[in-house]
Amino acid sequence: GENVEQHPSTLSVQEGDSAVIKCTYSDSASNYFPWYKQELGKRPQLIIDIRSNVGEKKDQRIAVTLNKTAKHFSLHITETQPEDSAVYFCAASENSYDKVIFGPGTSLSVIP
Amino acid sequence: NAGVTQTPKFRILKIGQSMTLQCAQDMNHNYMYWYRQDPGMGLKLIYYSVGAGITDKGEVPNGYNVSRSTTEDFPLRLELAAPSQTSVYFCASSWGAGANVLTFGAGSRLTVL
Numbered sequence: 710g711e712n713v714e715q716h717p718s719t720l721s722v723q724e725g726d727s728a729v730i731k732c733t734y735s736d737s738a739s740n741y742f743p744w745y746k747q748e749l750g751k752r753p754q755l756i757i758d759i760r761s762n763v764g765e766k767k768d769q770r771i772a773v774t775l776n777k778t779a780k781h782f783s784l785h786i787t788e789t790q791p792e793d794s795a796v797y798f799c800a801a802s803e804n805s806y807d808k809v810i811f812g813p814g815t816s817l818s819v820i821p
Numbered sequence: 822n823a824g825v826t827q828t829p830k831f832r833i834l835k836i837g838q839s840m841t842l843q844c845a846q847d848m849n850h851n852y853m854y855w856y857r858q859d860p861g862m863g864l865k866l867i868y869y870s871v872g873a874g875i876t877d878k879g880e881v882p883n884g885y886n887v888s889r890s891t892t893e894d895f896p897l898r899l900e901l902a903a904p905s906q907t908s909v910y911f912c913a914s915s916w917g918a919g920a921n922v923l924t925f926g927a928g929s930r931l932t933v934l
Contacts, residue, residue: 710880715863741921752911752925753864798863802921807871808879809854809921813863 711736713801715812723820728786730815732799735780741802742775742782743809748795756797757784789819823847827912827926834902834933842897842929844912850924852917853895855879855887857908858928864911870895871917902933 712735722728734742740761745753759766759773759782766773770789775782786793799812828843846853851872856864856879866879870889884906886898895914899906909930913923 743922745923752927753923754925755922758922807921808866808869808877809915809923810866810880811856811864 711739711801711803711810713799713810713812715799715815717815718813719816719818721818721820722789724789724791726789728784728789728793728817728819730784730797730799730817732782732784732801732812733780734782734801736801736803737777737780739801739803742773743800743802744773744784745798745800745811746795747798747814753798786817789817791819791821793817794819825912825914825924825926827910827929829929830927831930832932834899834931836902836904836933838902839898839900840902840931842899842910842912842931844895844897844926845893846895846912846914846924847893848914848924849892850914850916851892852915852921853889854913854915854923855885855895855897856911856913857881857906858911859908867897867910899931904933907931907933 715732743758746756747753772785796814825846854869855867865881868887870876909928912926915921
């Protein structure tokens with residue numbers, strides 16, 4: 710089955726700096742890669758996703774890149790703000806019609 | 822439109838007791854999922870369902886059972902509760918076809934003593 714790894718497990722950045730979180734997946738059949746943000750005590754919520762036929766996707770300060778050959782995908786947050794502090798999870802879906810497997814998460818702290 | 826509703830929000834169980842976590846969605850989603858999240862850890866898939874009458878195991882199914890008799894409901898049954906099942910349980914749902922964008926419930930915090 711699919712296995713998703715995520716690095717780093719914790720990340721501290723100064724407000725205004727960029728943050729990068731990297732994930733790898735094991736199943737070459739996976740073709741859908743979402744990112745979820747979970748604030749303390751809250752439920753996870755989707756912030757951005759990318760499909761395997763796209764190399765990069767951007768939404769304001771958030772961007773995701775995908776390298777299918779290397780089975781890597783990354784989340785980039787620019788101009789970080791304190792409200793970006795949360796746990797971020799990457800995930801992979803074995804195909805567009807199947808279960809979603811999560812990485813272990815990255816705890817991001819943005820220092821004012 | 823309530824989204825995904827989980828009950829109860831909190832529960833304390835004694836070792837060996839059984840209980841059912843309820844999950845209901847009103848979005849007519851085909852897919853439903855149960856995840857557990859241990860303190861400071863990620864989300865592990867317990868069971869999932871792609872439609873009424875169809876269920877399948879996830880990454881950590883041992884000690885749990887599910888059923889999906891209707892599109893709306895996906896209860897999770899814990900038999901013979903153990904301390905290792907202390908966790909926050911999240912139910913989620915999605916359309917499934919094309920993009921598995923998960924809508925999560927608020928979570929159920931279970932403690933087994």
